[in-house]
Every structure is written in structure tokens, then in C-alpha cells.
Amino acid sequence: MANDLHTEGFTNPLSNPGASNAAIQALLSEAQGQVAKPQIELPAGGNFRLPGGLVQGSDYTDTRYDAEVRELTGADEEALTKARSGGVGKFITTLLQSGTVSVGGQKASAALLSNLLLGDRDMLLLEIRRATYGDEVVWDQFSCPWCSEEFRLAVTLDEIPIRRMENPSERVFEVELRRGRKAFVRLPVGADQEAILAVVERATDSEQNTLLISRVLISVVESNGSENAVTGNPEFARSLGILDRKAILDAIEKNQPGPQYNEVKFTHESCGKEVPLFITAGDLFQGL
Template identity: 45%
Template sequence: MTDPVVLPEFESFGDQTFKGLDNPEVATAATQALLNEERNSGQPVIDSPGENRLTLERGICRGGVWYREAEVRELTGADEEAIAAAGSNSAKVFETLLLRGVQTVGDEPMSQGLASELLIGDREYLVMAIRRATFGNDLEFEELPCPHCEELVDLTVPLDAIPFTRLDDPEQNEYFVPLRRGAVAFVRLPTGEDQAAILAIKGDNVARQDSEILRRCVLRIRHTDGTEVKNPPAVQLGMADRKAILRFLTETQPGPRYADFSFTHETCGKEVPLPISLAVLFRGM
């Protein structure tokens, strides 16, 4: 039996690498080093806030017109208190960041409904922009041990260096995924509302989470004889077809790929995985 395709956990911002890391021990060491660095470094270096406007990959559609321009602002002490009130619930922290840090998308003020409507990748891009407006464009790490040669590394990571996936056609709402036996699935990309529905499923039942995202995002399936089934029951899809659709939804979702960041250590020439999390982006808050 193949490993199940796991929908992204919140801490990875909806970013998933299905092939996995070639060396999980290296990733573990890098992550632990980040945690140690965070505990010992105090407040991050604060640069001058950058441009607070950005262009989303999809944005919102109003009256047949797409609006992709968004504006964020620097977080204040009042925002910090609101974020702290969200406690350890990372989903609430993320939503609080969006609701307080995003001013407008198009000409529309940010709201819970608007945040739910946005693609997951657009939401993650907005959080990156909020971080840039608040603390600057660079993530600073001091004495980060290389897991290969153990040399301590001082590293500056520009947010622009984080891998980013873009949409070929921002206004495309429907995609097709080839399935086994010549069938084709027509799907849409998950939004914040879909993400919330997945997070609402209690426990670690990954199969149920997979079924929920498939139920919400698979619009119809066309078979080789031309017949179509709208909103097909996710539990009746073959495992291989389920995996193919979930992989497509994840790989096509636009936005920053925080979990895919790595750097080359010049001394030993080795590639070091350095996944970026929400805690790393806003450490010190």
C-alpha cells in the first residue's frame, strides 16, 4: 500500500513536498537549531518596512472583474496583544494576522468572509507581506550549525529567496486532472474556507481530511464514454485517482513554498534544508 497523500498542515501554510526530504535527519537538525536560535536571540533584527502593496496571484472577483491588488500594514502593539490572545492555536493566529494586518484586497476592506474566499496561496503571500511590513524583508539567523560540517553559520534569508509558485492564468477557475482508465477530473483550487473545513476535522484521520478536500474541490468527473458525474462521492474514487488529484491541488496552489527553502553552505558545499514556519516568520512576538 502506498503512503497516503497528506493534506498540508497549517504550520506549513498549505505547502507540501510529496517526495519528502532525502535526509530527514538534516531537516530535523536544522529545525532544532532554529528553535534554539529563537530562544537565545531575543527580538529579530528590524529593518525599515518595505512596500506595503502587493499583487496576489488570484485575488477576488466582483461583478466579473478580478481584483488582485492588496495592501497590508505594519503590526502594532494592539495587534500583538490580539495575536497573543489566540494562544497556541496556529489557525487562529493565522486568521488574526490576516484580519488585522491586511487592509484591503481591491477596494474591499479585509473581513472574515473575504479571508475565507481567498486561495490558500494568496493568504500565505499576504502573511509574508505583513511580516515584511512589520519586520523588514530579511530573516536573520546567527550561529546556525550546519548539520553536515557543524560549522556555525550566520545567515540572512531575504523573503524573496523563498520559492514561489505562480499561476499561468490567474483568472482560471477550473482545472482538469487526468485519472486512470482515461477519465478526467475537473477541479478548483482550495480556498481559506476549504482549509478551515479540513482543520475542523478532529483527530489524525488523514483519509477523512483527504475526502473532505476532494468533496469540496472536485467539481465533476468525465469518463471515456463522455458521461459526467457532478460532485462525485470522494469515498468512491480509487486511491490512485485520489492521490493524483490531491497532488495536483497542492502543486498548483500558488504562493510561497515555505517548506521548500534551503541554502548552500559555502564552506562544505552542501545543501541545507531550512523550512520556514509561521513561528520563524514572526519570532519575537
């Protein structure tokens, strides 16, 4: 509350950092003197079901869906501020590592999180957001794309549709290519996202697509029935026709489970038009 601010004796840390630090230290020790045993509350958290699931072993018989996240704390905020300078990939990885407690009964580790489908990672981000900032995402000055009116827009996280995978085996699927060929493709996981985000600032969208396709393409079956393994082969990904590449990327998009951030829409009452809303991770974590 602005009215309650005590500005008397205020030391500007920019003009006098030494005095300011000393004042802060004095305040901290004063505070410690008052509260002998500081009460440290455990961060709030939540349990929920992953839309894709963590596959154990080589088949899909032991797929685990339970996950737990917790509220981000000041220590996490410090780590995230540092990670931000390392780019988007580092930021998202740090966010997931900070806020995820466990997945499938296992403590969250970097390796485990890299193994999760992008849709499951999006779900973790959504729930970390809920535990940290609550259910409501607010835009103070949202501008209607139809009538340009500016207003305060609030959307609750429950308005974001969640697509759930019916069967864990759907993470590998077939895509029809032209001229009687077909491809076996797997859904991208965290490790793929990390590889792409690591080059996002120097690679074009097409180059990022080449990298993604070369990672998730398992094999291609020719029209004569012969099958060739093509994983990790950027040259092969480049050799595919533009329409075949598009078919693969569209199938990945269509099959990925998780929060559908670009399927949120609302009706603007003033103009009566339906407004599509494209929610990004940046909107979810506006404070960071």
C-alpha cells in the same frame, strides 16, 4: 540595553502584583503628564500584487490583484496571543484579519479573506511579516543537515520564489484519473483551509486529505462521458483509488500560486553542499 536597566526599587510583579500594578499605573500617568498629546504613528504598510487575484462575479473578467497590508501593533499582538490558544486556524485567521487593510479595493473582511486562494493568503502573510519585522528571517542556530555545523542563518523574504497565476481561470483545472476518468478540481481557498485546520488535531493526514478532496472536487467525468457532481461528498473522496487521490493532491500543489516556501535553498560554504530550507509561518512570525 541591559546596562541601562534600573533595578533599584524594582517590584517583582509575581511576588507583589498589587504594588507592581500601582507602580505601572503611576508610571503611565506620569508619562501622560509629560506628553499631553501622545503622537500615535500610523503603522507602516505596503501595497503589492496578489499572485492569484480576487475574482469578482461569476466569470474572470473582473479579477483584482491589488492588496495592502500594515504592520502589526501591540493591540494585534494581544489579539494574536488570545487567538493562539484557539489553535493554528484561529491564529492564522486573526493574523490575516489584523494585518490586511484591503484587497481589490475592498476593506478586508472575514468573508473576503475566506474567499482568497491559499497562495494569496500566503502572500498576505509574507507581506504582513515584511511590514512588521522587516525583510530578514534569521535562525540564530541553524544546523546544517549535511555536516551538522551550527551557524547563524539569515534569509531575505525576496529569496522566496513567488509563483504567479498566468490566467485567473487556472483556479479550476482538469486532472486525469486512471481508467479513462477525469476530475474537475478547484484550488482550495481560505474557507477550505479553515475547515481543515479546525480538525487538524483530531484528524489524521489521510482524513484531512479526504476532507480537502471532498471540498475541492467539482465533478468526475466517467470514461463513457457521463459527468457527476461530487462536491461535498466525503464518501466519494474515500472511494477514489489512492493513486487518483495523489494525482488530485499533486495537481493542487502544482497549480497553487504564491510564495513557494519549500523551494528556498542555499549552499553551505563549509561543506559545499546545497541545503534545502523549509520555511513555515512559524519561522516568519518567530516573535509571536
